[in-house]
Amino acid sequence: MAENPMSAAAAAVIDRCDIEPSLESAAAEITLPLLHFDITWLYFHPVQRLLFYDFPCSKPLFLETIVPQLKQSLSQTLNHFLPLAGNIVHPLNSGGRPFSRFTAGDSVSLTVAVCDKDFNHLTGNHAxxxxxFYACVPHLPPPKHSSSDDHVVLPVLALQITLFPDHGVCLGFTNHHAIADASSIVRFIRAWASVNRFGGEIDDKSRPYYDRTAVEDPKGLDSIYWNLIKRSRAVESPPISFPLNRSRRTFILTKDDVQKLKNFAHQKRPEMNTTSFTVACALVWVCLVKAEAAEAATPVADDEPEFFCFAADCRGRLNAPLPAAYFGNCLAFVKAESKHGLLKGDGGFVIAAECTGEAIQKRVYGEKGILHGAENWPLEFGKLIGKRLFGVAGSPRFDLYDVDYGWGRPKKFESASIDGDTSMSLCKSRDFEGGLEIGLSRSEKILNAFSAIFIQELGKL
Structure with missing residues (x-):
């Protein structure tokens, strides 16, 4: 999503600069084809993450010490993540497929800002x-068209460092989804934090793996996906329109809550294989359906389909497994489906958990492999446009609350980009071992209704 300069109140920008990988890799070049896993996300809105740190810091200390150190460590870290300093090259008229390219002189856009908003308010769990939050969200530079107009160059990463004087610091990350999924971006964030905190080089386990020839491509998915995607829509995403007329709130499930949800589902369906992910998602899905039904001006028909979609990491599940450090996108499309009337009924939670679990079992653990039917995924997803659709951004597998730049653990993580779709964010809880943290962005009315129903549903366990 492009920046709208007449939008939400912005922070005071002190500096905008471009950070290149440090000198030892200035001559390096790397070109990576966008595979079917990447092409899926070519026209998806940018992914925006915010990490708030409770780190009382004066403006002089921030500008004279913190920012220079972050710039230096970023430059060092980019040595190992060159595609993030590069661009996606998107052909417009030729038959070629998009690709990622880094060449000497490419860089990452970095904004340094100061914000006078209430730090404690922004980092709370309340509405x-x-x-x-957009005072802290960086914006990708605009696409650049070639002189011959036969291709467009898309920047893939923008960063922002925002000071809340004497209260804290926020690091903002915005990336083009086609360059990498959460696994790769979180790996970069953790590597940058490590270099900033300890200095030196990143460890071998943090180094990304770039070999695209190792990726399984049954049935020529790269060509199939590109032929479908290139006809779908324009290259540039529409700008965000403010006001968003949304509120965001954080909901916590403790380890005990999660276990009670599992026990309740198991009592109703002893054969059901429940996980923390399935029961948490089922609870939120059902509460949201009920909240929307309660506030709807026009009732939704009971037989109206309800869809719950999310992505599953394929790295270790391909016919030739990829290393966990594989850089790029490597995600499978998972879709659960039920009916509106079933989900808003008394047994809605168990039904939601069951169909979510079955969808995972079929896609992720099916006998024919995780990519079975992948040639149809773009068309399947396209059919959901305009339908009642809910999804998940993030995963409890990626613990951003463990990312320490030298100022301690983050006080709060926010997924700003859920404002642009119908997803919830999901991550490990900061304060409750074994717990989960759920972020939701909706209208104030829906959010209030959801909150009341969420509490009621947990009270039934």
């Missing part, structure tokens, strides 16, 4: 106006 907050979504617009307020």
């Amino acid at each position: 907050r106006v979504s617009d307020e």
Whole structure:
């Protein structure tokens, strides 16, 4: 999503600069084809993450010490993540497929800003106006068209460092989804934090793996996906329109809550294989359906389909497994489906958990492999446009609350990009071992209704 300069109140920008990988890799070049896993996300809105740190810091200390150190460590870290400093090259008229390219002189856009908003308010769990967070959200530079107009160059990463004087610091990350999924981006964030905190080089386990020839491509998916995607829509995403008329709120499930949800589902369906992910998603899905039904001006028919979609990491599940450090996208499309009337009924939670679990079992653990039917995924997803659809951004597998730049653990993680779709964010809880943290962005009315139903549903266990 492009920046709208007449949008939400912005922070005071002190500096905008471009950070290149440090000198030892200035001559390096790397070109990577976008595979079917990447092409899926070519026209998806940018992914925006915010990490808030409770780190009382004066403006002089911030500008004279913190920012220079972050710039230096970023430059060092980019040596190992060159595609993030590069661009996606998107052919417009030729038959070629998009690719990622880094060449000497490419860089990452970095904004340094100071914000006078209430740090403690923004980092709470209570309802907050979504617009307020965009003072900290970096914006990808605009695409650049070639002189011959036969291709467009798309920047893939933008960063922002925002000071809340004497209260804290926020690091903002915005990336083009086609360059990498959460596994790769979180690997970069953790590597940068490690270099900033300890200095030196990143460890071998943090180094990304770039071999695209190792990726399984049954049935020529790269060509199939490109032929479908290139006809779908324009290259540039529409700008965000403010006000968003949304609020965001954080909901916590403790380890005990999660276990009670599992026990309840198991009592109703002893044969059901429940996980923390399935029961948490089922609870939120059902509460949201009920909240929307309660606030709807026009009732939704009971037989109206309800869809719950999310992505599953394929790295270790391909016919020739990829290393966990594989850089790029490597995700499978998972879709659960039920009916509106079933989900808003008394047994809605168990039904949601069951169909979510069955969808995972079929896609992720099916006998024919995780990519079975992958040639149809773009068309399947396309059919969901305009339908009642809910999804998940993030995963409890990626613990961003463990990312320490030298200022301690983050006080709060926010997935700003859920404002642009119908997803919830999901991650490990910061304060409750074994717990989960759920972020939701909706209208104030829906959010209030959801909150009341969420509490009621947990009270039934």
